[in-house]
Amino acid sequence: MPGIGWLLALLLALALGGCGTLPPAPPRPASTMLAPDLTSPLTRIAIASTPADDQSGVRLLPHGGYSLEARLQLAQRATRSLDVQYYVLENDGTGRLLLTALRDAAARGVRVRLLVDDLYTSRTDELLRGLAAFPNVEVRLFNPFCCARNRGTAARFAVALWDFSRLNHRMHNKLFIADGSMAIAGGRNIADEYFLRHTSQNFVDMDAFVVGAVVRDLGAIFDRYWNSEVVYPIEAVGPTRRDAAQARAAFDAAMAVGPPAPPLDLPPVDVLGYGPIGEEFESGRIGLVWGKARAFADPPEKVRSMTREMAYETSVTNDVMMNVWRAEDELVITSPYLIPGSLGMQSFENLRRANVKVTVVTNSLAATDEPLVHNGYARYRGRLLATGVDLYELSPTRTQKTVRLGMFGSSLGRLHAKTAVVDKKRVFIGSMNLDPRSANANTELGMFIDSPALAKELLRVVSISRLEGAYRVRLHPGSSRLEWLTLDEDREIVLGVEPESSWWLRLHNMLLGWFVPEQLL
Structure with missing residues (x-):
């Protein structure tokens, strides 16, 4: 990111200054993925594990x-x-x-x-x-x-x-x-x-x-x-220095x-x-969860000769949003970078009016690897809470103690998963963040899978992240002031400032945030 x-x-x-330019791509023959062949053990295992051709x-x-x-x-x-x-x-x-x-x-x-x-x-x-x-x-x-x-x-x-x-x-x-x-x-x-x-x-x-x-x-x-x-x-x-x-x-x-490389340390x-x-x-067989799946990606030509409107209309972001905003009962999202913009906020508000329960897990200021992007998200945080979004921010120190997500040791834990579960039956997994770069600048790839069983598994993982490794964010009753809630040995702790962040980081981020356009985040 x-x-x-x-x-x-x-x-x-x-x-x-600079004057370097890239020449046109040289001609080369087109190439396609080789079709599966039964001489491949992987292909034989895949076929043996598959219940139906459309699954x-x-x-x-x-x-x-x-x-x-x-x-x-x-x-x-x-x-x-x-x-x-x-x-x-x-x-x-x-x-x-x-x-x-x-x-x-x-x-x-x-x-x-x-x-x-x-x-x-x-x-x-x-x-x-x-x-x-x-x-x-x-x-x-x-x-x-x-x-x-x-x-x-x-x-x-x-x-x-x-x-x-x-x-x-x-x-x-x-x-x-x-x-x-x-x-x-x-x-x-x-x-x-x-x-x-x-x-x-x-x-x-x-x-x-x-x-x-x-x-x-x-x-x-x-x-x-x-x-x-x-x-x-x-x-x-560029130049080739060696034969x-x-x-x-x-x-x-x-x-x-x-x-x-350290050895793989697998539980x-x-x-x-x-x-x-x-x-x-x-x-010779793999245990899998089965369902109907669809993969999609931005056109690679998104980087050339496309207006911002055309880039968005053909984007993974638009495809995903058209699906998740149709939630009828519940929507659960994880995104490390979350800048909903005016259209996103309108959609969150529409979900509230439809009585859809919305849960979002993202990074706290202390957890993010892009503090300026967090500044863009913070502009919308109060409005998200006001719409009724159940908002969680990952804690780097709490994640260290959440061994079910992996052994983090003394390293900081940061959220990078990009997922969504719609109505406990449809799952999105991909590379797309909920931010302007994914919508307008980067190309992305994702999959939707229709499977209540898979949705149940993903919800279990997300629940561990938000309940054991994150702060719950809320508005202080009767005001617009933010509070972060966590548990310490079953005792609820309420914090009034961005947790685990220094005053210098908060000040630095606030000052720089004035000069960075949202579309660059």
């Missing part, structure tokens, strides 16, 4: 360790293809684990297509070029920067000042497809903090492992992005000398009672 770093990058660009099987992945294990299992067991798409793929222990798994899959003859947004690739550019040099691997970049490839995000913006309107649009999608028959989609990027492996901060997040009919939709989405004119082969962007053999050798050397079962998915692969 870009925030203050983007603003600083823009200021630096204005100070330094999709889903397993929620609330635990970071289980979610990483699922991805690695897919990479290690794939025999035909891996199609991988991420906003962030970091050069850390988790990123190197995945990159190594992709290299090893390619060595077995698996076709690997890796698509990464170019915003944060300054630390991984050479690794991605090295991976692309291996047989059976293609690496492409979404909406790439032209220059300053290894100098950091601010420098990249600085040398491409006149291209800022294009570069402000990013691909926020997260998708992992193996052998055209199994996939993982949701909120997690590829970095330590999304899988409970970071020493100072870790995210409470949600992915879904899926098989069945929806995988075809996800494959079509990936293909549309992969073949888009806004996606470039990495070899066509293929040298690039492969440099990649192998980097994988060998980098800090070792016997996760909060929903599921064990590691690799154990079920060995048995």
Whole structure:
């Protein structure tokens, strides 16, 4: 989620100026997801587990360790293809684990297509070029920067000042497809903090492992992005300093000398009672929740030649909102960044008039990794409460004690899950935040699944987050003053200021908030 770093990058660009431009994308043959084949063990397991052709099987992945294990299992067991798409793929222990798994899959003859947004690739550019040099691997970049490839995000913006309107649009999608028959989609990027492996901060997040009919939709989405004119082969962007053999050798050397990735530390079962998915692969069948599912994504061309109105009309945000605002009884939402805007507030008010119970879980000021975005949310907080929204804000210290969500140790807990449950029977899981960037600037990906059983599981996870790891926010009776409620050994505590935040953070955020337009948040 870009925030203050983007603003600083823009200021630096204005100070330094720039003239770099990106040439048109070179021609390359179109490529599509390989059809499932019975020679693939993953395909055979998917078929054996599927009750009907129009059904999709889903397993929620609330635990970071289980979610990483699922991805690695897919990479290690794939025999035909891996199609991988991420906003962030970091050069850390988790990123190197995945990159190594992709290299090893390619060595077995698996076709690997890796698509990464170019915003944060300054630390991984050479690794991605090295991976692309291996047989059976293609690496492409979404909406790439032209220059300053290894100098950091601010420098990249600085040398491409006149291209800022294009570069402000990013691909926020997260998708992992193996052998055209199994996939993982949701909120997690590829970095330590999304899988409970970071020493100072870790995210409470949600992915879904899926098989069945929806995988075809996800494959079509990936293909549309992969073949888009806004996606470039990495070899066509910036100078190539090594030939293929040298690039492969440099990649192998980097994988060998980098800090070792910590081992996966998995509990016997996760909060929903599921064990590691690799154990079920060995048995030949997977326990899943079944229902009708639909996958959808913003058009990749959202970054070019689209008015703001057209971008919103074709957006995941609009698709999701058109569904959640139709709730008839209950709506439960988790979103780390929440800026409803005037249309969103009108919709919340309409739900209140229809007597729909609305629960929202988001980050507190102390938990958010984007304080300025929290400032945008805070402008609406009183109005949300006045409409009757049951509002919860994640507490970093309470999350540390909530072992059912994972072992956070001494690290801060932050919310990153983007989910919704409509009327206890329809579930949304995806990459979309409830903010202007998701609606107008970033591309997003999501799924709706019609399944009361899955809704029950997701509500259980959300309930743990809000009851054990969050503050309940309310208006002080008879006034517009905010209060934060929590329990300490069954004793209710009422706080009158943003909990767990310093006075300096509150002042700093308030002052900067005056100068940041809401549409940039």
